[in-house]
Amino acid sequence: MSNEVTAERHRIAEVRITPIAFRDLPLLNTVGVHEPLALRAVVEVVTDSGLVGLGESYGDAGHLDRLRVAAQAITGIDVWHTHALAAAVHGALAADRGTGGHGMSGMVTGSSTVDRVMSPFEVACLDIRGKSIGRPVADLLGGALRDRVDYSAYLFYKWAGHPGAADDAWGAALDPAQIVAQAQRMIDAYGFTAIKLKGGVFRPEAEVEAVLALRDAFPDHPLRIDPNGAWTAATAIRVGAGLDGVIEYLEDPTTGIDAMAQVAREVSMPLATNMCVVAFDQVKPAVAQDAVQVVLSDHHFWGGLERSRSLAAICDTFGLGLSMHSNSHLGISLAAMTHLAAATPNLTYACDTHWPWKDPADDVIVPGALAFSGGSVAVPTAPGLGVELDRDALARLHEQYLSGGIRERDDTGYMRRFEPGFDPSAPRW
Ligand SMILES: O=C([O-])[C@@H](O)[C@@H](O)[C@H](O)[C@@H](O)C(=O)[O-]
Numbered sequence: 335m336s337n338e339v340t341a342e343r344h345r346i347a348e349v350r351i352t353p354i355a356f357r358d359l360p361l362l363n364t365v366g367v368h369e370p371l372a373l374r375a376v377v378e379v380v381t382d383s384g385l386v387g388l389g390e391s392y393g394d395a396g397h398l399d400r401l402r403v404a405a406q407a408i409t410g411i412d413v414w415h416t417h418a419l420a421a422a423v424h425g426a427l428a429a430d431r432g433t434g435g436h437g438m439s440g441m442v443t444g445s446s447t448v449d450r451v452m453s454p455f456e457v458a459c460l461d462i463r464g465k466s467i468g469r470p471v472a473d474l475l476g477g478a479l480r481d482r483v484d485y486s487a488y489l490f491y492k493w494a495g496h497p498g499a500a501d502d503a504w505g506a507a508l509d510p511a512q513i514v515a516q517a518q519r520m521i522d523a524y525g526f527t528a529i530k531l532k533g534g535v536f537r538p539e540a541e542v543e544a545v546l547a548l549r550d551a552f553p554d555h556p557l558r559i560d561p562n563g564a565w566t567a568a569t570a571i572r573v574g575a576g577l578d579g580v581i582e583y584l585e586d587p588t589t590g591i592d593a594m595a596q597v598a599r600e601v602s603m604p605l606a607t608n609m610c611v612v613a614f615d616q617v618k619p620a621v622a623q624d625a626v627q628v629v630l631s632d633h634h635f636w637g638g639l640e641r642s643r644s645l646a647a648i649c650d651t652f653g654l655g656l657s658m659h660s661n662s663h664l665g666i667s668l669a670a671m672t673h674l675a676a677a678t679p680n681l682t683y684a685c686d687t688h689w690p691w692k693d694p695a696d697d698v699i700v701p702g703a704l705a706f707s708g709g710s711v712a713v714p715t716a717p718g719l720g721v722e723l724d725r726d727a728l729a730r731l732h733e734q735y736l737s738g739g740i741r742e743r744d745d746t747g748y749m750r751r752f753e754p755g756f757d758p759s760a761p762r763w
């Protein structure tokens with residue numbers, strides 16, 4: 335009997351990229367307000383063996399162009415060959431000097447263009463690899479260490495509804511009492527056991543008041559606030575003193591590694607970031623200055639799931655904590671985030687997710703594969719990512735993209751329609 339095993343190769347034969355738009359609510363942040371539609375791109379990688387893998391990414395026009403350029407370059411590559419995939423994407427974008435189209439809406443981002451473009455293709459290849467051997471993606475990342483992944487209640491100040499439209503079901507959240515009510519509603523519906531407040535919208539004192547109100551209402555929930563770099567170092571130090579012993583970490587209170595380091599020296603709680611450490615070359619200077627103590631990973635801009643595991647190992651090496659960042663997203667991303675978090679030993683914080691803010695009817699996956707209970711999502715055990723594309727939904731959300739007319743996320747431009755003098759320049763306070 336021969337020991338020879340012949341593994342079938344699965345080479346990329348075709349890539350489909352579909353821009354979509356899904357309904358979003360008027361969530362406020364330091365650069366403006368969310369528009370009525372959020373953009374994403376759904377990536378389908380098809381192999382010569384007939385397998386299809388899924389990825390999800392930003393939907394801004396500049397990013398879509400880059401995804402299309404990279405898609406041309408990756409045909410013929412074996413889905414098991416991540417290095418070849420990376421080299422092809424790198425080569426395809428070698429002449430690209432553009433900086434826009436990252437889907438972060440004016441928030442500081444020095445993330446790598448190649449890593450952002452690479453990510454959905456790598457996730458799709460992992461989906462195919464899992465399907466080809468009948469194993470979930472978490473198994474390809476070292477194996478799930480937990481059956482369920484915890485997410486946090488991601489609170490936003492928000493208007494009652496989009497201007498000119500009826501109030502939405504969540505209503506206004508513009509003061510501490512309304513923020514507490516929003517938290518209660520979200521926790522009742524999803525069971526979250528940690529809470530994050532998106533700040534940088536009102537005067538810092540008002541936001542501290544909201545966090546203290548949350549502490550009173552939810553004494554056992556770990557709390558965080560994230561003003562996306564809206565404060566000076568001096569303001570951040572003052573806020574840090576006011577929240578001493580109240581929050582588990584303070585996320586991006588100020589902008590840049592130097593200012594974060596200055597704050598870190600003066601406050602008691604860890605500082606977290608998804609703004610000043612968003613690429614591998616930013617880890618060394620941040621560690622050298624002890625500027626951040628927690629990095630929020632995000633496979634969408636760290637180059638995919640395997641690169642995110644490298645980030646996790648680096649964080650472990652340097653004694654940095656690890657959490658997970660989110661932007662507005664749909665189910666393919668939630669599945670990828672859940673597999674990654676399940677297979678990352680040192681991801682000990684509840685991950686961020688914008689999930690509760692989207693309309694449940696707006697998704698591209700067949701319902702049922704992912705569900706929240708007790709604030710967590712069960713890690714899918716079906717082969718690959720464990721989610722299936724709903725082609726009718728994809729067509730509907732693509733049509734919504736075509737008719738919606740939005741081609742770039744622009745929270746500031748949308749805000750200026752209602753407040754023409756709005757100035758998002760950081761630091762705002
Ligand atoms: O959705 C938003 O408005 C958030 O502010 C998002 O753009 C941030 O990237 C993110 O959630 C964060 O943690 O900084």
Ligand SMILES: [Mg+2]
Nearest residue numbers: 560585586608
């Ligand atoms: Mg953040």
